[in-house]
Amino acid sequence: MLGFELSPEQQQLRDLARDVALDVYAPRAADWDLNRTPLPHEELKRLADLGFLGITIPEQYGGHGGTLLDALIVQEEIAKENRQAAFHVFESNVGPCRVLEFFGTEEQRQRYLPQVASGDIEMAIGISEPDAGSAATDMKTKARIEGDEVVINGSKRWISNGGASSHYLVYCRLSDAPGAKGIGAVIVSADAEGVSFGASEKLMGFRGIPSADIYFDDVRVPISDLVVEAGGFRKLFGVFSIERLGNATMSLAIGQASLDRTKAYVAERQQFGRPLIEFQSVQMTLATMAMQVEASRLLIYRAAVNAGDGLPDSYETSIAKCFANEMAKQVSDLGMQMHGGNGYTEEYGLERLHRDSHGWAIAGGTPAIQRVRIASEMFGRSFNQRPEAIQR
Incomplete structure (x- = not known):
């Protein structure tokens, strides 16, 4: 791997992830796949205790401040044996929480990132819709600002960990501007009033990683959970x-x-x-x-x-x-x-x-x-x- 040699610390991280994958997750992979078993909560906490959920999260927000490559090394080792477990390493290190890290407010980073690293919350992403897949800018889910709240209406489809995650970063239309110009993103809690979920899809693969539609019916969230305003696509x-x-x-x-x-x-x-x-x-x-x-x-x-x-x-x-x-x-x-x-x-x-x-x-x-x-x-x-x- 000329030019991409792993440091001694990265080799140790890889070895630790490999040992955990072989000892803990390889023996369960076939059963979890057969029975479409979501990752048990105690295993999410195990990943958190190992530091695998906060590899890239900065230290001031409860993470380890590691590199993107560090996270990918761990993810690969676990995914070789068990994609259900690796998905949660994926979601916490390369998923929507990175939007908070780069573009969220300091208050949002302080509130959410430590809980992601500790496994106390999981944040999934909501982009696709029934009529907006590859053409993501065709999305119709709308949000309007009313005082100190954001009100959301619409639906999202193919949401990995949908119905299982506690929070969602929802891409939506925040203005009437066409295409990408009107799109921003807001954090929505799964237990917010007006949020509901469809049945989990039975997919060919991805078994044990729920995939469900999300519906928003006049869902109100604090404006402090608006992460990216209209035009931030x-x-x-x-x-x-x-x-x-x-x-x-x-x-x-x-x-x-x-x-x-x-x-x-x-x-x-x-x-x-x-x-x-x-x-x-x-x-x-x-x-x-x-x-x-x-x-x-x-x-x-x-x-x-x-x-x-x-x-x-x-x-x-x-x-x-x-x-x-x-x-x-x-x-x-x-x-x-x-x-x-x-x-x-x-x-x-x-x-x-x-x-x-x-x-x-x-x-x-x-x-x-x-x-x-x-x-x-x-x-x-x-x-x-x-x-x-x-x-x-």
Whole structure:
């Protein structure tokens, strides 16, 4: 990893995360997936006590003041064994709380960030809507300011940890300005009057990570919970680049786990009187898997390291996410093929890795959307995807 060598402290952090993942979370992964079990509260507190929920949160707000790369290292190790547990490391280090860190008020940071680090609250993000997915600026959820309150009406869809998180950073229209110009964000508590949730979706993957719609019916929150005012969409999606690197790291973990399991399997499994690894076609496949995993890691590390204490570069982030998302699907599929019939069973875990790989390629902006963003960065301008007749 020329240029991205881990420091001794980061190696220790990785080893600790790996030990916890293997000892605590690997034995539970299959059962949690089968039964769609959300992370038990005591396990959230375990992650908090280990310091894994506050890696990137500044020390003055109860965290450890670590780097983005520190958080991604921990997330990968846990996600290789158990994506349900890793999701909560993801959410607290690269999720909506980072918007508070960069653009929230001092009062908001003091009030929320220590509770995120301690596991006392969880904050999810609400962007997508029934008619606003990739076209996020088509969102219709509205908020108006009345005195010292913000009043919210509308709905959000595909909310990861929806119905389980205690708080939500809700992207909404705060003015009548068209497109991105009217969009801002506000924190909403799950127990606020007028907030309700749909049934948790039964997804192909992401099992144990609830996904539910949220409905807002004249929900009133204090104006002190307004984080980004109308016109701040660019700020919000600047921070979302951090979340996209977390997403890419989930894909990296899936690819690495697929490679690790396949490497062990072909060394032991015999056909025609010799181990599978002795066949040249198997060697070629393993090499292809390894190249894709290593390339993904380097792209993610580049974006994380270059970000420093600021926001990742959009071009580097989109390349890392797009490549890692597609890598995870391809490598997990190759791993299933190398396992033969065993790869199609639940026992060996490859089918679970493959199912989860598709979810991360959809969440946070699909590879198709990332390619549009890459082209936009290459040419230094945005490309209008709308027919002229319906431009906003």
